[in-house]
Amino acid sequence: MAGLSVRIVKETEKLHTDPVPGITATPFEDNLRHFNVTIEGAEETPYAGGIFRLELFLPAEYPMAPPKVRFITKMYHPNINRLGLICLDILKDKWSPALQIRTVLLSIQALLAAPNPDDPLNNEAAELWKSDEAEAVRIAADYTRRFATG
């Protein structure tokens, strides 16, 4: 693989010098395309108070191909499955080379605040979200307390 592109170097710098509120992204030392990411759960959501860990990887084709992102912290969310894989259009067919690491992470943060049970990746959570949202929110908050704090 060729050296790090100008773009990746610049994006990494900017994430460090001008971070997005509630989001950190730092490359691992042994692989500068591999990022350690944290996202804070937004207030007034079942994820509030939690700090969620993710990993993000930039494939060789980046930015022509989207980054690969996955939650490491256990989640209860209709668009995130047990493996932490995320159902988000811009990570698939809606990817555009004009998007960046920071826009991707912002979109994921927004997804946490606004689950979309009609396009589920975790069917069980999605069903519950539609049939009994209060109970779904209670379980999600319980997961947050157990896995995303401390």
Place this chain on the structure above:
Amino acid sequence: MSDSEFEYDSAGSYVYESDDGGSGDDGEGPASAASPPQRDAPVAAALPAAAAHAPAAAAAQGRRLGGPAPAPAPPLSGSASLGASDSAGSASRSRLAVVSQLYGEQGKDYRVFGPDAVRAEIAAVVRDVASVLEVAADDAEAMLLSCSWDKQRLLERFTERPEQVRAGAGLAKAGSRGAGAAEVDGPEADCPVCFASVPASEMASLACGHGACRECWGEYLSGQLRSRAAEAVEAVCMESDCSCIVPHAFVRHVGLAAARGSDPMALLTSWDRSLCRHFVEHSRRLRWCPGSGCDKAFQAVSAGRDVECESCGSAFCLGCGRGAHRPVSCSMLSSWLEKCEDESETANWIIVNTKRCPKCGVRIEKNQGCMHMKCGVCKHEFCWVCTGDWAMHGQKTGGYYACNRYTGQKTQGRGVPGSRPGKKGAGASALDKDAEENLAKAELDRYLFYYQRYSGHMRAGTFAAGQRERAQQRMAEVAAEGLAWVEVDFLEQGTEVLLACRRVLQFTYVMAYFMADGREKSLFEHLQELLEGSTEELSELLERPLEEMDRRQVVNFTRVTAKFLSQLLEGVDEGLVDGASGAGAASSAASSAASSAAAEEAAAAKPGGAKSTSPSGKRKPTDRARQRLRAAR
């Protein structure tokens, strides 16, 4: 020998029929007409023939000169099948009339396009739309892309609401700036994709104005071509949520930068290839030949039908793209395949694929083409289809096979066509669980009956395909020996008819499965039975070692079987029983009269039949050639 003997090549008539002296007259006629060129100098040897039979032979030769030195195929044989490289396309294939008829070569109502013709077709329709709508060629192309290349529909929609059509095609409002060099202030600009600072002249943008450097555009478009194939030509702007389409000219504009020193036309070339794919795959009535690596596109003028690709030999349906499936319709085949999928789950499946020897009970798997089975253990001979004693099936019992009819009983025979147990009174006994189960069982039995025969012919067809290959191999061998190629040409003719019959028979069982009982079905089954009987005879004849093969007999059986085949197909095409149309009834009466005539002829052609005489020994291959043939098998 006259020139007209070469005519059958294009007209598709039967070579042995054009031999006025009859096939007994082996010394003259087709044998000498077909004297093969010698191995050492294939082209030179072909020249005298070309001189004598200018049009046909010259055409065949012209095709052959294109490739590397081919196997010494004689003018009448399929040069492609002998392995001569013929990338230019249409191989001259010798054809029995019925096989040509099967694929509608006569009165062609379809067109075949090579890659250049596809490009020309695209250029023509783009030019046409551009001039009628008074838009740029790239705009016309984009709009055609967005409506499946349906010119008529595009013109209509554009007349009603042009802006909506333009927007749907990813085009900017009429009169906007075109795609190409981006508008940049100053000598340099930052590319929003690679973040590099590049000279202003390197920045390019689409009509929307979203710019990026040419290298990024090139990389983006190459990526689209790699991952989206035909759909790549629908690529839009790199900007998120911008649906501005990438026009053809823009690809040319960024192509040079993308090449980075390698072939500057590479991007444009593969873009053009994708455009051709898009055109063929999205246009109604156009489809690629399913043959692997074949680049021919077919366009049906009327409804779907079976065709055979002259370039690669694939036989397929223009309607649905599946393998040739006459006489059943595309939708009937779909229902059948769906049914097969459902039933394949049942435990009864195994009984279809293997059978116990009716005498000693050992499980036997059918692996040959012929329905005549011989148990490897007890040597018992039986019929694969009905497991009845084979002795009951031949001429001796005074009749043909009666194995194509479902009688609803374990014992087969000429039962009342289509009588089914359990069908009557189905409603009355619906509450009775046992009766319901029996009904289900009967329906499964009925399905399995047809499936067994369907799959039997399918497997036998695969076997026949192998036989044909071996026949072609033998022909090559014989020709290599400098012997009369016609000695074994009858093998190819025979196996080709056999192959066609197997395929048609296979689908006749699908048709019969869905046919309602009645006069039509019994007529259909009659024709099917005649064809099946004759096909089995032909199959058995062709499985014999070459030394034991009776050429005359094979030739006669080939002709008779071909006749049965065309009768069945014509019967189905014209309607077997058509109360509403007198013409239909007349033609089906005529075809059943013809079929009894053919049946008589078949009886005569049978082994031991009255007219069957042993072939003249003088035309047999030499011993040396025979050894070669044996080795080739």
